[in-house]
Amino acid sequence: MKRLDYFQNAIPENSTYTDRKLQFPDENHINLYGVRGAGKSALVADYLQDMDEETLLYIDCEDPNLTFSPLSTAEIQIYIEESGIELLVLDHYDACHLDAVPQAERIIVVSRTDLGLEGFSAVELFPLDYEEFLAFERGSSQSSSFNRFLKLGTLPLMSRTPHQGAAELKSFLQSRFDRQEIALLTVLATYQTHHLTVHQLYSAAKERFKVSKDWLYRTVKAFQKEGILYFIDDLYQKGGKKLILFDFALSKYLTIGQPFITQFDTMIALALIKHHRDFKTLGIHGYITEHGELIIPAPFESEESIWKKSHNKFSLYKKYGVNKVTIVTVANSYRYKIEKITFEALPFYEWSILNEEEY
Numbered sequence: 001m002k003r004l005d006y007f008q009n010a011i012p013e014n015s016t017y018t019d020r021k022l023q024f025p026d027e028n029h030i031n032l033y034g035v036r037g038a039g040k041s042a043l044v045a046d047y048l049q050d051m052d053e054e055t056l057l058y059i060d061c062e063d064p065n066l067t068f069s070p071l072s073t074a075e076i077q078i079y080i081e082e083s084g085i086e087l088l089v090l091d092h093y094d095a096c097h098l099d100a101v102p103q104a105e106r107i108i109v110v111s112r113t114d115l116g117l118e119g120f121s122a123v124e125l126f127p128l129d130y131e132e133f134l135a136f137e138r139g140s141s142q143s144s145s146f147n148r149f150l151k152l153g154t155l156p157l158m159s160r161t162p163h164q165g166a167a168e169l170k171s172f173l174q175s176r177f178d179r180q181e182i183a184l185l186t187v188l189a190t191y192q193t194h195h196l197t198v199h200q201l202y203s204a205a206k207e208r209f210k211v212s213k214d215w216l217y218r219t220v221k222a223f224q225k226e227g228i229l230y231f232i233d234d235l236y237q238k239g240g241k242k243l244i245l246f247d248f249a250l251s252k253y254l255t256i257g258q259p260f261i262t263q264f265d266t267m268i269a270l271a272l273i274k275h276h277r278d279f280k281t282l283g284i285h286g287y288i289t290e291h292g293e294l295i296i297p298a299p300f301e302s303e304e305s306i307w308k309k310s311h312n313k314f315s316l317y318k319k320y321g322v323n324k325v326t327i328v329t330v331a332n333s334y335r336y337k338i339e340k341i342t343f344e345a346l347p348f349y350e351w352s353i354l355n356e357e358e359y
Contacts, residue, residue, distance in 0.1 A: 003071070004079040007059045012045040012091075016160070018136050019046075020125070027121040029107045033114050034125035035227040035246050036176045039156040040110050041091055043125060048089065055086040057104075061096035076102040112226045126227070126274045127154035127247060130352040136160070146330075146349050150263065153249025154270065169253045183209045184219060188229060188245055189254035193265050195240040230273065235320060236283035244269045264348070265297045268328055271352050282320060285313065292323040299330045303345065307336065310343055317341060326351065 020039065024030060024047055034040050041060075048058065057080065059071065080088060080102060088104040090096055093111040101109060101117065109115065114122045128136070130149060136159035137145045151165065152158040157172060158165050173182055187205045196204075202216045223229040231241035245251045248266040252258045269287065272279050278290040286296035294317065298306060306327055310317075317325065327345040335344045346354070 003065065003069075004057065004059075004076065004083075006065070007063075008053075008057050008083070008085075010060075011048055011053060011056065011058050012041065012060070013049070014042055014045050017042060017046050018132075018159075021129075021132060022123065022125050024108075025121050025123065028105065029109075029117070029120040031109045031111065031115050031117050031120040031122045032125060033111045033122065035127065036112060037155045037157065037172060037247075038125045038127045040125050042156065044089060044091060044108060044110055051087060055084055056089070057083070057085045057087070058089040058091065059096075060091045061094070062092040066095075070097055073098045073100050073102050080104050124227075128156055128159065129154070129271060129274045130349060133159060142349060150267075151249065153247045155247055155250070158249065165249070166253060169250055173250075180209075180211070180215070181219065184211070184216065184223075185228075185245070185250075186254045188223075188243065189251040189258075191243050192245055192248075192251045192255075192258065193242060193262050193269075195234060195237055195242050197240045200240065201243075230269070232269065232287075233280045234283060235280050235288060236285065237281075242269075242281045244273075246270070261297065261299065264299045264328075264330075267348065268295060268297050285316065286325075288320060288322065292321050294320075294322045294325045296325060296327045298327050298345075299348075301327075301329075303332065303334045303336075306343070306345070310338055314338060314341075 020043055022043065032040055032044065048056065059076070076088075079085065086105045087108070088102060088106070089108045089110070090101070091110045093109050093115070101107065107120075109117065109120065114124070116122075133149050133154070134145055136156070137148065152161065155172065158168055161168050173185070177185065184205060187201065187208060191201070191204065198217060198220055201220065202211075202213055205211050205216055220229065224231065228246050230244040230246075232244060233241055244266055248263045248270065251266065252263055272287060272295070279287045279295075282288045282294060286294050288294050310325070322341060325341060325343045327343065328348050328351050329345050331347050332345050333347065335342070337343065
């Protein structure tokens with residue numbers, strides 16, 4: 001039992017921590033899940049600070065002490081009962097390889113995906129949205145915060161870096177992904193916001209590195225389940241779905257010369273995903289929500305340019321049931337109406353926060 005004594009005396013602490021929006025529910029059993037790098041362990045560490053250490057057992061399944069002698073369900077269960085453990089936390093559960101989750105009064109299981117555990121409340125933690133990033137910034141001006149968000153992206157570990165963060169992104173990749181996965185991520189980043197099928201993705205990957213079809217299909221499916229990769233359905237364009245990676249700064253790091261519009265487009269898609277908006281893409285024309293709102297990424301276009309395009313595409317908007325058009329910009333704001341459809345332009349930092357409040 002010495003190993004479990006070690007874990008009970010090694011409750012994690014955060015040297016610095018900024019509150020996240022996500023709050024743990026009151027349920028006894030929780031499966032906290034989310035993409036690697038989202039900040040799950042830090043959130044749990046903060047939550048545990050107010051707990052009674054005598055009745056708490058926190059096990060990090062990635063602890064190197066378990067490399068050659070993993071714990072068993074039976075061993076943990078005996079310790080729980082003999083030591084009066086009331087709260088059991090299994091962090092990095094994907095590395096535990098237990099045949100079942102041990103029983104305790106309260107259990108928190110931390111994993112990359114929703115494990116579908118019976119009796120558990122599944123709670124997903126995304127990387128930072130823009131409002132959370134602002135909380136990490138603490139007092140910076142709106143323009144400088146937005147510029148840093150563009151450079152650093154949504155991973156919490158990046159929010160503390162005072163510079164561009166290439167070294168941190170490199171370290172993150174090498175510590176969280178194997179070489180084959182990094183090669184695939186590089187291909188995915190090359191096709192960020194493109195429409196394609198998994199077969200087309202495989203064809204592009206095998207031209208760049210040695211890869212089997214089975215491995216690629218399996219890994220793409222696992223990436224989708226974890227939230228590393230999203231394929232967005234298209235109402236307008238048939239054949240392929242729009243590819244979105246989970247962090248726009250990481251995608252830019254993995255490619256050379258990625259256009260700004262690609263990064264901006266990805267920011268908007270990820271904001272919609274994190275705010276649980278049900279949406280599809282309308283070809284190259286933007287994102288359309290279940291409520292008929294069309295959201296157009298247009299970082300620098302003038303009101304005059306958008307107004308002309310609006311008239312040219314108006315029949316398309318009516319065909320697909322658009323009742324409102326929101327133009328997301330870097331800094332411009334304006335509003336006009338064509339027949340019954342309202343067109344409103346908002347800066348990203350304003351739209352992102354309003355987008356959450358409305359839904």
